[in-house]
């Protein structure tokens with residue numbers, strides 16, 4: 001897997017940690033930010049150029065936050081195409097209130113339904129997508145992991161080794177995360193890079 005530039009992860013203390021103020025600071029720096037989507041825990045804003053997004057979320061102690069645990073793993077494995085390419089992570093921490101806000105700057109991805117959901121994806125991506133959508137427990141993840149091993153043995157010559165290795169690395173990281181967090185696999189948390197590459201944006205809660 002290719003090595004890439006280290007991602008800047010900064011933890012800063014701030015007197016008053018307020019998501020609204022952090023967003024308005026960001027808006028001053030990046031004119032024309034537009035909200036692209038929201039989930040239960042965060043909002044995602046896109047820049048005018050259309051290449052970058054900022055995901056802003058509030059959490060209690062960031063050490064226990066599921067999404068930040070995922071981000072800390074993916075910044076170490078930026079060569080893996082299943083992970084979003086992250087440019088910068090800022091965590092604003094208010095030690096007294098145990099309130100914190102994070103801003104993750106990353107590549108802009110496309111929703112899966114850009115191409116009529118998964119039915120227009122190439123077969124390999126579609127199979128992977130269906131397998132991912134079937135996961136709702138750690139044992140499903142173990143099964144997928146085992147199947148992937150089997151897949152490698154049976155089809156090793158026919159499939160790209162890189163795909164198998166990176167997919168396996170991704171499932172291993174998800175497996176590790178399930179020690180402390182729940183899985184949250186649904187089609188809003190899987191996006192596309194280009195026309196075929198599935199990217200797991202937000203798999204745990």
Ligand SMILES: Nc1ncnc2c1ncn2[C@@H]1O[C@H](COP(=O)(O)OP(=O)(O)O)[C@@H](O)[C@H]1O
Pocket residue numbers: 036037038039040041042043044053055067084106107108109110111188189191201202
């Ligand atoms: N990298 C991205 N590029 C474009 N849109 C994104 C990106 N990441 C997330 N989104 C959009 O924002 C929504 C919420 O983001 P998500 O990471 O799932 O946050 P939450 O933790 O709130 O569920 C997603 O459903 C998606 O539409």
Ligand SMILES: [Mg+2]
Pocket residue numbers: 039040188189202
């Ligand atoms: Mg989500």
